[in-house]
Amino acid sequence: MxxxxxxxxxxxxxxxxxxxxxxxxxxxxxxxxxxxxxxxxxxxxxxxxxxxKDVSELHNAIIDIWQTRNTGIILQRCEAPANNLCAALFNLIDCWIDNDLFDAPLDLAIRNWARNDSALEALVAETDDARLEAVVKMFERFGQTSKIAHYRALTVILTQTGYHSMRFNESRQQRAIAGCYYVEVFAGEVPRQQDKDAFLARHE
The missing domain is CATH 1.10.10 (Arc Repressor Mutant, subunit A)
Incomplete structure (x- = not known):
């Protein structure tokens, strides 16, 4: 060639x-x-x-990737079938352990960009609202009242956003083990052993 x-x-x-x-x-x-x-x-x-057409169109294409790759997967995971709240949370936390599901460096780069771009800042806020709403609905699906669901969901979102922005240096297995404790904290109940085992097996 x-x-x-x-x-x-x-x-x-x-x-x-x-x-x-x-x-x-x-x-x-x-x-x-x-x-x-x-x-x-x-x-x-x-x-x-x-x-x-120009570099602005390229910039918009990067934003589209972020919306599809990161926000899209969160919405999908929140709606994924699960037998109980902890199993549903494990489905969501997969996003923050498996780099093929959720692109943490991209999410952080978009947020840094938004600090100096008011239009993007508004879009990020709108997107964060959509992510939060999806997590709230997941909690509500398993019997959490609206107010409790809101604050539990907010805790999930803020914990994970902070986790990535602080750039914790953990292996995938270490983060998966930590995820079992996070699920217990977020749900307010101990996960079933079979759900923990299935979650950990996904991240071996």
Missing amino acids: TATASHRIRATREVWLDAAYELFVADGIDAVKIMPLAKKLNLTRTGFYWHF
């Missing part, structure tokens, strides 16, 4: 977006510019405009 053919294969929208994602998570939104991306990919900037 010639170098030119190789470049044609590589120069897809996804290639540009993946490179933008890497720069964004590592260095913030100010690093996501056309020339640094072209240099990173060894491509010309002309190729960028085949896929994006």
